[in-house]
Structures are given as structure tokens and as C-alpha cells.
Amino acid sequence: MTSTDTSGDLARMLAFPERGPDEIFVQRVNRTIDIEIADRLAKQARREAIIVELLAAGALLVAARQLIANGTDVANLVLPLVSELGALTILAATLFLLVALVSEEGIERTR
Incomplete structure (x- = not known):
């Protein structure tokens, strides 16, 4: 055995096995990405709703102040x-x- 044969054998043993694409893994990754996107959109919608409610509460306070004054x-x-x-x-x-x-x-x- 020569050193070339040994390194070739080692390369064959450490090489990734030949196989087709893993569709289940791809679907799992895509589902995870979709869940993360939906979670971000839900968080953004909650932040926007809170901002609108705070602005509405401020408008009500200003209106109440004006009613009290006049x-x-x-x-x-x-x-x-x-x-x-x-x-x-x-x-x-x-x-x-x-x-x-x-x-x-x-x-x-x-x-």
C-alpha cells in the first residue's frame, strides 16, 4: 500500500454519502421560515395596535380637557x-x- 492509496481510502471513508434531496427536511425548514415570518408580522401588528390605542387615549384626554375648560x-x-x-x-x-x-x-x- 502506498500513501496515495491510504489518502484516497481515507477520502472515500470521510466523503458524504450519495443520496437524493431530503424533501421532508426542506419542508420542515420552509415551515419554520413561514412560522417566523408570521410571528414577526403578528408582533408588528400588535405594536401598531398599541400605538393606535395610545394615540386614541391621548385624543380622548385632550377632548376631555377641552370639555372641562369649556x-x-x-x-x-x-x-x-x-x-x-x-x-x-x-x-x-x-x-x-x-x-x-x-x-x-x-x-x-x-x-
Whole structure:
């Protein structure tokens, strides 16, 4: 035996075995990647929702502060709207907006 034969034998013993592609491994890796992407998107959506809710809470606080500062003026403005015809008008406008929003959601679902 020569040293060339020994190194060739060693190279053959250490070589990776010949086999076809492992489809199950590829599917597992792809599923793991999809899960990580979905997790990142869910985290981003939660962060965006928290930011929107914090901004809405801030807007409510500013509105409450303005109402407290100008309470009597607001009461004088709102009281006539709550009387007989004004209350019916507000109720009709609210129902109209509700119907418009519901019908718009129905149209969006059919697309």
C-alpha cells in the first residue's frame, strides 16, 4: 500500500454519502421560515395596535380637557340638539351611518 492509496481510502471513508434531496427536511425548514415570518408580522401588528390605542387615549384626554375648560359653552350648544326634533335627527343620522358602514363592509367581503 502506498500513501496515495491510504489518502484516497481515507477520502472515500470521510466523503458524504450519495443520496437524493431530503424533501421532508426542506419542508420542515420552509415551515419554520413561514412560522417566523408570521410571528414577526403578528408582533408588528400588535405594536401598531398599541400605538393606535395610545394615540386614541391621548385624543380622548385632550377632548376631555377641552370639555372641562369649556363645559358651559358646550352645554349651551348641545342642549338644543337633545330636544325633541334634534334628538330624532341625531338618531336618524346615527342609524344612517351605521347602515352605510355595514353595507360597505358587505361590499368589501365580496371583493
